[in-house]
Amino acid sequence: EVQLVESGGGLVQAGGSLRLSCAASGFTLDDYAIGWFRQAPGKEREGVSCISSSDGRTFYKDSVLGRFTISSDNAKNTVYLQMNSLKAEDTAVYYCTVDPYCSGSPPDDYWGRGTQVTVSS
16 A cells, blocks of 8 residues: 655754655655645645655745755665754644645645644744
């Protein structure tokens, strides 16, 4: 079964760093694009970053560009989101999911429970 499991969230002070992991099972990352999304209380879900295996391109929300880095380790079948210089507005539950062509509108099939990131100011 296709499954993605997020981990690595936690509590960090503004300016700090966290590294999120997205462990995939049931498929290999080589043929898929994986996106990171987040949702803060009272706000809509928003795309954060995406990595496309088909062309190797990466995408970032403007507000995280230069601070976040998405990467993949195909040997471990895992996608990472390195988050540096964290801000209070980065506080949210972070999710990873299959996002074909990094469209920003992924299917509903693969959402997990996410991992909480809390940034204190």
